[in-house]
Amino acid sequence: MHSRKKGKSGSKHPVAEVSPSWLQYSKEEVVELVLQMAKEGKNSSKIGLILRDQHGIPSVKAVVGKTITEILDENKMLPKYPEDLMNLMRKAVRLHKHVAINKQDKHNTRAMKLIESKIKRLVSYYKKSGRLEDKWYYTPEGAALLVKE
Secondary structure (H helix, E strand, O other), X not given: OOOOOOOOOOOOOOOOOOOOOOOOOOHHHHHHHHHHHHHOOOOHHHHHHHHHHHOOOOOHHHHHOOOHHHHHHHOOOOOOXXXXXXXXXXXXXXXXXXXXXXXXXXXXXXXXXXXXXHHHHHHHHHHHHOOOOOOOOOOHHHHHHHOXX
């Protein structure tokens, strides 16, 4: 996003959006696994990795017809703040601590500004989509209180 590269990396989704014939789990069992892992405190990306690696479920959306986030939303188990926003805020808090100690670190000062601009773009997206309330806004001090590091 903030470099001159083409950006080829990213997640690779399964080719087919159809449930594989060799899959041993039904829709209800997959939903039950997702809800059980959410109760254990795992976030949606961890749930997807565990289902893929340990249970052999290549895509929850192909099996159930809904994403993990949609399943959690229907069952009122969705976290208050989106996972990608929290990850960026954790990174920003770590960088703020680093830059406060190392005031001459210009590279990481720029990196912190880029991360904060990503956060502000995500916040405006989540406000438009209704996931965040309209009066919520990002501040480094508020992020430090939200993030438990």
